[in-house]
Amino acid sequence: LQMADEALFQFLHSEIIQYVNSAETGESENGRCVSKLENMGFRVGQGLIERFTKDTPRFKDELDVMKFICKDFWTSVFKKQIDNLRTNHQGIYVLQDNKFRLLTQLSAGKQYMEHAPKFLAFTCGLVRGALSNLGVKSIVTAEVSVMPACKFQVMIQKM
Amino acid sequence: LQMADEALFQFLHSEIIQYVNSAETGESENGRCVSKLENMGFRVGQGLIERFTKDTPRFKDELDVMKFICKDFWTSVFKKQIDNLRTNHQGIYVLQDNKFRLLTQLSAGKQYMEHAPKFLAFTCGLVRGALSNLGVKSIVTAEVSVMPACKFQVMIQKM
Numbered sequence: 320l321q322m323a324d325e326a327l328f329q330f331l332h333s334e335i336i337q338y339v340n341s342a343e344t345g346e347s348e349n350g351r352c353v354s355k356l357e358n359m360g361f362r363v364g365q366g367l368i369e370r371f372t373k374d375t376p377r378f379k380d381e382l383d384v385m386k387f388i389c390k391d392f393w394t395s396v397f398k399k400q401i402d403n404l405r406t407n408h409q410g411i412y413v414l415q416d417n418k419f420r421l422l423t424q425l426s427a428g429k430q431y432m433e434h435a436p437k438f439l440a441f442t443c444g445l446v447r448g449a450l451s452n453l454g455v456k457s458i459v460t461a462e463v464s465v466m467p468a469c470k471f472q473v474m475i476q477k478m
Numbered sequence: 479l480q481m482a483d484e485a486l487f488q489f490l491h492s493e494i495i496q497y498v499n500s501a502e503t504g505e506s507e508n509g510r511c512v513s514k515l516e517n518m519g520f521r522v523g524q525g526l527i528e529r530f531t532k533d534t535p536r537f538k539d540e541l542d543v544m545k546f547i548c549k550d551f552w553t554s555v556f557k558k559q560i561d562n563l564r565t566n567h568q569g570i571y572v573l574q575d576n577k578f579r580l581l582t583q584l585s586a587g588k589q590y591m592e593h594a595p596k597f598l599a600f601t602c603g604l605v606r607g608a609l610s611n612l613g614v615k616s617i618v619t620a621e622v623s624v625m626p627a628c629k630f631q632v633m634i635q636k637m
Contacts, residue, residue, distance in 0.1 A: 323554035324483035330522040342501040363489040395482035
């Protein structure tokens with residue numbers, strides 16, 4: 320049954336990408352597509368974290384919040400934890416997923432790398448939305464090194 | 479964790495509706511929106527059923543297929559079974575869900591009824607796609623009686 324949920328999410332996610340990609344036409348279509356997907360992710364992230372943290376005690380600091388995202392939040396959405404979390408202790412966190420679920424559908428060839436940003440935008444928004452609802456304002460970007468491994472970089476915005 | 483998956487699906491589903499709704503502008507925008515959503519559902523239904531039935535023995539007849547949709551398929555997507563299945567034994571099946579998950583987000587007032595088709599289109603496509611991959615060609619429509627109860631009508635297309 321868990322496999323079913325995962326499949327449902329993956330299929331829906333790729334339908335969204337295809338649709339947004341085809342609906343956004345115009346000069347800067349690629350940028351708009353990515354930003355629409357990021358915004359969707361943001362709202363979904365906000366909604367999810369509200370449900371997940373209803374019974375969770377408050378976090379003691381920013382690192383504690385990031386650990387929650389890497390373990391509990393990631394597991395509930397992607398069925399695995401983040402493989403590696405690093406920080407410079409000055410507001411930058413790098414979350415590495417060695418087998419990112421939403422990239423495993425994309426073939427591994429170099430010719431597909433140009434599509435990778437579209438496959439990461441929703442998740443960047445998801446993390447930004449989740450953090451935002453936990454009181455942490457951030458900018459989240461992503462990069463693929465060797466598919467399906469990728470890194471999400473979270474830059475905390477101090478208020 | 480199951481609640482998390484359900485929430486993820488619900489949030490994604492409502493993001494898709496909102497986005498498709500805003501992207502489809504023009505003369506017959508409402509009809510196009512519903513048909514886009516139905517098509518997305520169709521492809522997702524095809525994909526899901528392929529995974530679900532990999533290890534399932536072949537079905538003995540059309541009714542057997544419908545029962546699988548009402549029990550196993552519905553449970554994996556909506557976390558409950560169809561409450562009632564009826565047929566006229568001439569190719570029409572009515573699947574009733576007394577508490578349809580994707581309608582529970584909509585408020586129950588009469589003024590929201592006009593939005594109901596948009597909230598049912600994806601699922602109509604989902605059923606049509608699943609059946610199609612099991613070799614059953616159909617037309618699937620839906621109607622809301624009292625929210626969040628609804629009925630999906632499947633008309634088998636004989637080939």
